[in-house]
Amino acid sequence: MSGVRAYPGLACAVLPTPAVTSSDRIPSETPRLQIENLSYNYGAKAALSDVSFAVHGGQFCALLGPNGAGKSTLFALLTRLLVPPKGNILISGTPLRQNPRAALSKIGIVFQKPTLDLDLSVERNLFYFAALQGLSKTEAAPRITEALERLGMAERAQEKTRSLNGGHRRRMELARALIHRPSLLLLDEPTVGLDAVSRTAITEYVHGLTREGLAVLWATHLVDEIEDQDQVLLLQQGRISAHQTALSLRGSSSLSDRFKAMTAPE
Amino acid sequence: MRAALICLQAIMLREAMRFVTQKERFLAALVRPLVWLVVFAAGFRAALGLSIIPPYQTYITYEIYIVPGLCGMVQLFNGMQSSLSLVYDREMGSMRLLLTSPLPRSWLLFCKVLAGVSVSILQVYAFLAIAAVVGIRFPASGYVLVLPVLIATGLMMGSIGLFLSSTIKQLENFAGVMNFVIFPAFFLSTALYPLWKMSEASVLLHDICAVNPFSHAVEWIRFALYGQMNPSAALWVTVCFIVFFAGSLWGYNPDRAVIRTER
Numbered sequence: 001m002s003g004v005r006a007y008p009g010l011a012c013a014v015l016p017t018p019a020v021t022s023s024d025r026i027p028s029e030t031p032r033l034q035i036e037n038l039s040y041n042y043g044a045k046a047a048l049s050d051v052s053f054a055v056h057g058g059q060f061c062a063l064l065g066p067n068g069a070g071k072s073t074l075f076a077l078l079t080r081l082l083v084p085p086k087g088n089i090l091i092s093g094t095p096l097r098q099n100p101r102a103a104l105s106k107i108g109i110v111f112q113k114p115t116l117d118l119d120l121s122v123e124r125n126l127f128y129f130a131a132l133q134g135l136s137k138t139e140a141a142p143r144i145t146e147a148l149e150r151l152g153m154a155e156r157a158q159e160k161t162r163s164l165n166g167g168h169r170r171r172m173e174l175a176r177a178l179i180h181r182p183s184l185l186l187l188d189e190p191t192v193g194l195d196a197v198s199r200t201a202i203t204e205y206v207h208g209l210t211r212e213g214l215a216v217l218w219a220t221h222l223v224d225e226i227e228d229q230d231q232v233l234l235l236q237q238g239r240i241s242a243h244q245t246a247l248s249l250r251g252s253s254s255l256s257d258r259f260k261a262m263t264a265p266e
Numbered sequence: 267m268r269a270a271l272i273c274l275q276a277i278m279l280r281e282a283m284r285f286v287t288q289k290e291r292f293l294a295a296l297v298r299p300l301v302w303l304v305v306f307a308a309g310f311r312a313a314l315g316l317s318i319i320p321p322y323q324t325y326i327t328y329e330i331y332i333v334p335g336l337c338g339m340v341q342l343f344n345g346m347q348s349s350l351s352l353v354y355d356r357e358m359g360s361m362r363l364l365l366t367s368p369l370p371r372s373w374l375l376f377c378k379v380l381a382g383v384s385v386s387i388l389q390v391y392a393f394l395a396i397a398a399v400v401g402i403r404f405p406a407s408g409y410v411l412v413l414p415v416l417i418a419t420g421l422m423m424g425s426i427g428l429f430l431s432s433t434i435k436q437l438e439n440f441a442g443v444m445n446f447v448i449f450p451a452f453f454l455s456t457a458l459y460p461l462w463k464m465s466e467a468s469v470l471l472h473d474i475c476a477v478n479p480f481s482h483a484v485e486w487i488r489f490a491l492y493g494q495m496n497p498s499a500a501l502w503v504t505v506c507f508i509v510f511f512a513g514s515l516w517g518y519n520p521d522r523a524v525i526r527t528e529r
Contacts, residue, residue, distance in 0.1 A: 080365075081362060083519075100368070101368045101370070104367070105368040107366075109362075109366055111359055111362055111363075113359030113362075115358075115359045115362055115363040117280070119283075119284065119287055120280070120283065127276070129363065131272050131273050131276030132273055132276065132363065132367040132369065132374075134269025134270075134272055134273060134368070135269075135272065
């Protein structure tokens with residue numbers, strides 16, 4: 001860590017500055033996430049059709065798509081809430097279907113819906129999650145302290161989760177997703193319902209994580225969360241219609257206009 | 267193995283903390299059987315004559331007869347309440363956290379059931395203590411010997427609740443399903459009247475009571491409270507636990523998509 005940066009909107013909270021700049025991002029060789037020919041149907045309706053892509057370490061991959069494009073289905077498949085009848089998912093080379101335990105232990109997840117126990121304190125929630133990952137209290141304690149400090153939440157460790165605002169709850173979920181030191185971070189529309197300041201802070205923080213080597217798959221329909229060097233996966237009607245950097249996708253126009261043009265009904 | 271035990275400890279601790287913070291839940295769990303014991307049993311005492319049937323070796327009052335059934339009732343309601351909280355967790359999203367843990371799903375679900383059982387056992391012992399205060403006592407060894415039985419019967423009722431939670435798609439449907447589970451399970455059992463008494467009324471009702479898993483749970487508790495074994499009840503309870511828990515695993519199988527995705 002080369003230094004710290006003030007968490008926007010919160011004078012007392014600080015976030016670490018990434019050690020390397022965005023131009024230094026070099027994808028690692030083994031994909032942290034590799035999806036091969038993935039398909040999933042709800043009855044007769046195809047939710048995903050023959051989806052293939054890879055996300056490498058150090059990459060921020062934005063999964064863009066209009067409502068109903070299949071983003072949440074893809075996340076459910078990646079987290080094994082659903083099992084695909086066809087296709088393969090590999091997490092850092094480990095097949096999710098054949099070895100779910102090893103594969104899931106490499107994934108950090110921030111769900112679209114909050115998954116916190118509101119009656120427990122921030123710290124207790126994190127200890128609970130750590131235990132679900134098989135981490136003992138002794139192992140988890142320093143990791144929890146570190147994760148909370150990194151997200152400027154250390155002073156709120158003993159607070160009841162119910163008393164936190166939406167932004168703090170999201171930061172806490174992000175801290176939780178990092179406790180077991182995953183190699184891949186999945187975030188399903190993590191900024192929905194947050195104010196602009198919290199949204200920017202979380203988006204910047206996660207971008208910073210990729211500079212430390214983490215692979216990120218970020219589902220969103222808010223294009224202002226995407227930076228030019230990010231990979232963009234455009235999902236439409238269950239199929240990938242584009243997979244390139246945001247800069248090359250948008251060309252000379254704004255990403256927002258390009259997204260609207262690409263997803264406009266014919 | 268170590269990770270599995272850490273997980274079990276955490277899930278049980280979480281359930282215990284919920285239990286401690288929800289004092290109303292504990293109170294409700296105690297008041298319900300006590301009302302039956304104090305009001306219902308007192309009213310029926312004169313109306314119901316009970317012959318000497320095992321494990322009893324002498325004539326007993328109706329209050330004594332009804333206590334094992336009320337212990338079962340505490341566990342039945344607890345099992346269903348745990349099931350309700352599972353449906354709620356699923357609706358609210360926190361179930362996803364559990365199901366995306368790298369530990370085997372069967373173990374995670376078993377931990378959930380066992381955590382509920384531990385709470386139900388505390389409730390049963392609190393109820394037995396109050397019953398003892400009002401003069402309904404059992405042999406001292408019975409209070410110890412009933413513990414493993416309560417674990418087994420609690421696991422059976424918890425797994426029924428778990429199975430139900432896997433089949434219920436929405437929280438709103440829960441009340442309806444409960445009406446078709448709790449009341450028939452309780453009234454069509456040996457909790458309130460012995461089997462032979464039921465056969466006097468209807469052979470069909472007698473047969474339903476005889477195959478009701480809850481009847482067997484109650485009878486196992488009844489025998490254990492007197493330090494006696496009831497192998498057939500033990501077998502019924504064990505088989506039912508295996509069947510319903512296997513059904514729950516099927517219900518929570520990711521192939522079946524019990525967790526709805528936000529599309």
